[in-house]
C-alpha cells in the first residue's frame with residue numbers, strides 16, 4: 420500500500436507540469452484564434468490568412484504535444500499502479516500458497532487472502548483516481564484562482580458618499596501625475612480647471628494623454644499623485660456609481676453590441692421609450708439614415724457594429740449620450756469620422772443641448788475647427804498644460820495652438836480651393852474664424 424501511495428503521489432506530481440503545459444497551450448491557441456477572428460479585416464487587407472493559419476496551427480501543435488504527454492503519463496501512472504498491485508497480489512498469493520503447502524494455512528485461507536487483496540484493489544483504485552482528478556481540476560482552475568489574486572487597482576472607500584454636484588460640475592485636476600508604467604510618465608504635475616457649465620477643449624499632440632484624462636476622471640485608474648475633484652469632492656472619496664453616472668462619454672471607438680440600432684441607442688438609458696430613442700437619434704443627426712434602412716431601428720449592427728459606417732457609429736454614441744443626459748460630458752474625437760457638413764450640424768445640435776442644459780463639457784479634438792468656439796481651450800504638451808485661453812487669446816499668443824491653427828487653416832484653404840469649394844460653408848467658417856482671430 421505504501422509503494423502504491425508513494426508511486427501515485429510522486430507520478431501525479433510529475434504529471435502536473437504536462438497538464439500545465441497543455442492548459443497554457445490551449446489558452447495560447449484560444450488567444451490566437453480570437454485575435455485573428457476579431458482582426459479579420461487586417462488579416463484580409465494584408466493577405467495574411469496563411470500566416471494566421473500557421474500561427475494557430477503551431478499553437479494547436481503545442482497543445483497536441485502537451486496533450487499526448489498528459490495521456491502518455493496517465494498510461495504510465497496506470498501501468499505503474501497495476502504493476503505494484505499485481506506484484507503485491509502475486510507475492511501474497513505465493514506466501515499463502517507456501518502456507519498451504521506447509522500446512523499452516525487451509526485452501527479456504529488462500530481463497531480468503533485472494534478475495535481480501537482483490538477487495539482492497541477497489542478502494543485503492545478509487546482513491547488513486549480521486550487524487551489524480553482532484554489535482555487535475557485544481558490545475559484547470561488555476562487561471563480562475565489567479566484572477567482572484569489580481570489586485571483591484573480602483574476601489575471604493577468603505578465610507579464613500581455619493582457625488583453631489585452643488586457647484587454645477589467644476590472639475591479640477593490638482594498637481595496630477597500619472598503613468599501607466601513607472602518608466603513612462605504620461606501626466607506630470609498637471610493642474611487645470613474645467614469650469615461648470617462651460618465648453619472646454621483639450622488639444623495636444625497624439626499620445627500626450629488626452630484620453631488618459633478621461634480615464635482618470637472616470638476612475639478607470641487612480642492618479643499616482645495630486646488629486647482630481649468635482650465640485651470640491653475628491654473623486655476617490657465618492658461612490659463609483661455616482662461618479663460614473665454623472666459623466667457621459669463619447670469615446671474614440673464606439674463600442675456597440677451585436678443587436679439592433681434601437682437597443683444600442685437605448686443603452687444610454689435602458690428605461691427610455693421608443694419616442695425618446697427617436698428624439699435622441701434626431702438630435703444626433705442619425706434618424707434620417709436609420710429611417711432609410713430597410714429595417715429602420717430594428718436593423719442589426721453586427722458584431723462591434725461592423726455592419727454600419729464609422730460616422731453612423733459615432734452618431735449612435737452621441738444619441739446614447741443624449742439619452743443618458745449626464746451633467747458632465749466628455750467627447751473624445753467624437754466627430755472625427757463625419758464629413759464636415761454633418762459634423763457642423765451635429766456640433767450645432769450638441770452645442771444647443773449644452774447651452775440649454777448648462778452642461779459642463781470637454782471636447783478632445785485634433786481638428787481645431789470643431790472646438791474654436793470653446794470657452795476655454797487647454798493645450799497639453801509633455802503631460803502638462805502648455806497654454807490655455809480662448810481661441811482668440813491663444814492665436815494672439817503665437818504659441819503651439821497658434822501654429823497648429825495656422826497649419827490646419829492653410830491645409831483647409833488649399834483643400835477647399837482644389838475641390839472648387841471656395842464658396843462653401845467650410846470656407847466661410849474659416850474666414851469667419853480668421854476675422855475673429
Ligand SMILES: Nc1ncnc2c1ncn2[C@@H]1O[C@H](COP(=O)(O)OP(=O)(O)OP(=O)(O)O)[C@@H](O)[C@H]1O
Nearest residue numbers: 599600605623624625626627628629630631632671
Ligand atoms: N492601458 C495603457 N497601458 C499603457 N500605456 C498606455 C495605455 N493607454 C494609453 N497608453 C499610452 O499612454 C499615452 C497617452 O495615451 P492617450 O490615449 O491618453 O493619448 P491621446 O493624447 O488621447 O492620444 P490620441 O490623440 O492619439 O488619441 C500613449 O503614449 C499610449 O501609448
